[in-house]
Amino acid sequence: MKAIHLLLLLSISITSNANDSIRAHHLRPLEVLGVKQIPDGGTTVEAVTTISGPEARKLGIEAPKGVSIVAPNFFMPDYGSRMTSSIYVRGLGARIDQPVVGLTVDNIPYLNKDNYDFDVTDIESIEVLRGAQSILNGRNTMGGQINIRTLSPMRAKGLRASAEYGTANTVKASASYYGKLSETLGMSLSGQYKHSDGYYRNVYNGSKTGRENSGSLRWKTAWQPLDRLSINNTAVVTTGRQHGYPYASAETGIISYADTCAYKRTSFADAVTVAWAGKRVVVTSISSVQYLDDCMDLDQDFLPDDYFTLQQARREWVVTEDLFTRGSRGDYSWLGGVYGFYKSTDMDAPVTFKDTGISQLIEKHRNEYNPDYPIRWDSRRFVLGSNFDMSSGGFALYHESTFRAGDWRIEAGLRLDIEKTSLKYHSFTNTGYTTMHILPDGGEEVYSHTPVDIDDHGDISHTYVELLPKFTISHSGDFEPYFTFSKGYKAGGYNTQMFSDVLQQRIMGLMGMSELYSFDKVVAYKPEKSFNYELGAHWRIPSARLKVDAALFLIDCRNQQLTVFPKGTTTGRMMTNAGRTRSMGVEISGTWQASDDVSARVSYGFTNATFRKYNDGRNDYRGKRVPYAPSNTLFAQLSWRATPLSFNGITPTATAAVRCAGNIYWNETNTVSQPFYCLPSLSLGLEAEHWSLRLNAENLSDTRYNTFYFVSIGNAFLQRGLPRILSASLRVKI
Secondary structure, rough: OHHHHHHHHOOOOOOOOOOOEEOOEOOOOOOOOOOOOEEEOOEEEEEEEEEEEEHHHOOOOOHHHHHHOOOOEEEEOOOOOOOOOOOEEEEEEEEEOOOOEEEEEEOOEOOOOHOOOOOOOEEEEEEEOOOOOOHOOOOOOOEEEEEEEOOOOOOOOOEEEEEEEOOOOOOEEEEEEEEEEEOOOEEEEEEEEEOOOOOEEOOOOOOOEEEEEEEEEEEEEEEEOOOOOOEEEEEEEEEEEEEEEEEEEEOOOOOOOOOOOEEEOOOOOEEEEEEEEEEOEEEEEEEEEEEEEEEEEOOOHHHHOOOOOEEEEEEEEEEEEEEEEEEEEEOEEEEEEEEEEEEEEEEOOOOOOHHHHHHHHHHHHHHHHHHHHOOEEOOOOOOEEEEEEEEEEEEEEEEEEEEEEEEEEEEEEEEEEEEEEEEEHHHHEEEEEEEEEEEOOEEEEEEEEEEEEEEEEEEEEEEEEEEEEEEEEEEEEEEEEEEEEEEEEOOOOOOHHHHHHHHHHHHHHOOOOOOOOOHHHHEEEEOEEEEEEEEEEEEEEEOOOEEEEEEEEEEEEEEEEEEEOOOOOOOOOOOEEEOOEEEEEEEEEEEEEEOOEEEEEEEEEEEEEEEEEEEEEEEEOOEEEEEEOOEEEEEEEEEEOOOOOOOOOOOOEEEEEEEEEOOEEOOOOOOOEEEEEEEEEEEEEEEEEEEEEEEEEEEEOOOOEEEEEEEOEEEEEEEOOOOOOEEEEEEEEE
């Protein structure tokens, strides 16, 4: 009976040894609480990187972005605030709005990319699936899926605590308690806190950029009221406050801006997983609710002058339901279900124009256009207001079947995905200007006064219907080749950040200057679709304790979504559809257990992602590399664990690793880029039964590199990557 209890409460079937492999699941029918998988008798072939909890601690992985580069062709740069969670996989990805990779933590599906970056305590395992995962996971997983599992109160017990101190006065602390109230009921409570002073300084006011205080609280419950029924619940509250972003002038390398940059976030998420296991069929329901309340203050010009600022305050609710069954009979296995979600977002995003912005962006342009009748703005500050009520809802039916014929396996799946998005907007401003007349003697007189009172309301909605097929054929054995075809898609959306620019151009139109934007063209963008072809294999040599995996991929992407900065002295950024792109590349990874004490791991990814069809009306980018996605990723790790010292049982450990990426092109013209760079790290530790002590060094070589590039009102900016970071940590388990 205890064995059945344990199987029912398992979350994901992953071995304790971390590996990078093409995963073949052979799940027992009672193992019901995992991420969707084919049961015994079936298999799912996927390119996946798995990382165990101990390895995650050695590598300092405590958030989803920590797996960047560890998985080949998986890149999640660290820049801006925790609101910025851009992900690039195999040349796919975008800086804002919809993600290209899905994320679940303890079965909680996070739908908003802006809520991806948070610390997770007591990680038990991480898996990063590469390639379209749209059949089972739907929208916004065309690049892959990240699944994180934390310790279960049915397997862990007692008190765990940790403390860490490092560079930039960085303090981290966490505490957890795991207990079983009975043989069928377990609970845990975990909390963590982080503080950092930041690593760079804003020379304008001398303050540190990147200062942060954050924390979280997680409550997990695992209950099996009946032999065939299990219920899991995870509730998480997170909060964070950040100050300043280290955006430096690309020309001078100096960080200097006048207005406040800050980000604060409070979020709540809860997921209930109910599973019933019959003799041949397992039925699982995953219900979740999420709330996000955040606010971003941004000096949009990032200069010491008073141009303009943005404040974006958002309140968002998300509800999801995923009901699926799975079963097997002989050589046939299947999994199918129904999925629905609803997301409601209320957002205020006013842009405040200040003295320099009014003078340089409005008055100067207008007066150059008509110098005989110059204008003077009535006040040296005014607001372009924008309020948005956005909602999206979706419904999906999906099914995947697996057929076995000896060592051959064939999988076929199909998903019908229906989604409706809507936007209600209110754009407004109330200001005015005075037109002067230049007299022959050089003097001037008042010619007229023009009030500017704009109050626009509107509704936009779109409905999208997608059929997403997938087909895989594979062969099992020590050498396992496979081929897979799949279709993925990323949802469309609305460019809310462009409303202030549209409003600004409306004002310019009132002053007799032509408007640059067509409202219909800049407000909405279409879904992105991909057709994915992958040929690969994994090879196991048990006698040498060696595992090698390789994959070749080709992705034909239609209407790829790109973040661009509109032409001219504008305040915003927008998502556009880039016609057609092609991405092709290779991934090679391997793990080697050289001895009981020494292990090694290497992964390399190469991606050639180019525009096949993209003309923005000013330039034809055909043949150019897709920006922000690295051409190469390289990860290498060597771990050593000594024999425990005989006199006290203490075990010395050491882990050396290096992460490399590049080239990364920063614009569509490929004129600005980040060259290939490497970040070595080293971790030395002492481990005992109830405690461990670790010394860590990240970016040991203090390599100088950039993580981000952008343009604002014609000025280019870069964010420098983190410098060398040293830290010491202590963990206790009672």
